[in-house]
Amino acid sequence: MVVLIAGGTGFIGKATEQAFLAHGFKSLVLSRFPTKPNHILWNPSAPFKGDDRLSEVTHVVNLMGESIATKRWTESRKIALTQSRVETTHYLFDLCKEHCPKLTSYIGISGVNAYGYSNTITRDESDAFGTDFLSQLIQKWESAHRDFEFLPSFHMIRLGMVLSNKGGAYESLSPLLKKGLGAVPGSGEQYVPWIHLDDVSNLICFLSQQPQKSVVHGVAGCCTQRELMVAMATSLQRKIRLPNLPAFALQLILGERSELLTKSLMVSTQKIYALPFELEFKEMTDTLFKQ
Known part of the structure; x- marks a missing residue:
């Protein structure tokens, strides 16, 4: 079996490729800047030149998308x-339709930020989309x-915050935490859905490999912003000593993007725990950042 990963050179993509290889798959990765023999050059803004290896692809994983967390949300x-x-x-899709005749399975990721925010309501996968950006x-x-x-196999995974010591939020915050400059955003009581990178x-x-169709939250649990920051700091043998960062200050600094830190979101984990699949990391502790 051959998996084709779009977005395979990023934080999640590299780990996903290793997971497939561990299960006996061969892997191909679509990349604008190929650096390995199994990388295939592609550019969505230019015609695809083709690659004979695509004819053997049976599974596609779509992890594409620029980071929502790194730049201010201007209109551009x-x-x-x-x-x-x-x-x-x-x-x-057009590429696969033309070049992947053996394709039977597709995984597409999205996000749990699909419903708007709430301090009191726990959202499940059947709830309506919100109206925010x-x-x-x-x-x-x-x-x-x-x-x-x-x-035959089609699944969409709405991911929570993906945690690991290999990248993501931890990579951005650990230099500050090491210097004792970490602070809890907002009240610290706002909820954050999360999952470990390995999971x-x-x-x-x-x-x-499941021949069915589903939408599922890729979430192990929901913790507060305070619990998240304390776990990160503890993994570095540090404590959070600075006052909380006020929501209005984050709004001034980050603009609309500040909602990722200051607003609360709780989602159901019932579907993921009902699967015949065992999550390795189920509790928000500092051990999440030591793997």
């Missing part, structure tokens, strides 16, 4: 965030994923 940035998910997914982005993204819904990669590999 919002367009880039949308195009890097929606247009590229349509392009991927991220909710509408995810709705468009998942609509593009559904190009592949005709396949994400193994979940993707597991679901890709």
Whole structure:
């Protein structure tokens, strides 16, 4: 079996490729800047030149999308965030339709920020999309994923914050935490859905081999921002000593993007725990950042 990973050179993509290799798959990775023999050059803004290896692809994993957390959400940035998910997914579909005759399975990721925010309501996968920017982005993204819904195996994973010591939020915050400069955003009581990187990669590999269709939260649990920051600091043998960062200050600094830190979101984990799949990391502790 051969898996084709779009977005395979990033934080989640590298771990996902290793998970498939551990399960006996061969891997191919679509990349704008190929650096390895199994990388295939592609650019969604240019015609695809083809590659004979695609004829053996049986599984596709779509992890594409520019980071929502790294830049201010200007209008031009919002367009880039949308195009890097929606247009590229349509392009991927056209590529697979022409070059991957053996394709039977598709995994597309999106996000749990699909419902808007709430301090009191726990959202499940059947709830309606919200009206804010991220909710509408995810709705468009998942609509593009559904190009592949005709396949026997089709799954969309709405990911929470992906945690590991190999990248993501930990990589950005650990230099500050080491210097004792970490602080809790907002009140610290706002909820954050999370999952460990190893569980994400193994979940993707597991679901890709299930001949059914589903939408599932890729979430091990929901913790508060305070619990998250304390766990990160503890993993570095540090404590959070600074006062909380006020929400209004984060709004001034980050703009609309500050909602990722200051607003609360709780989602159901019932579906993921009902799967015949065992999460390795289920509790928010410092051990999450030592793997």
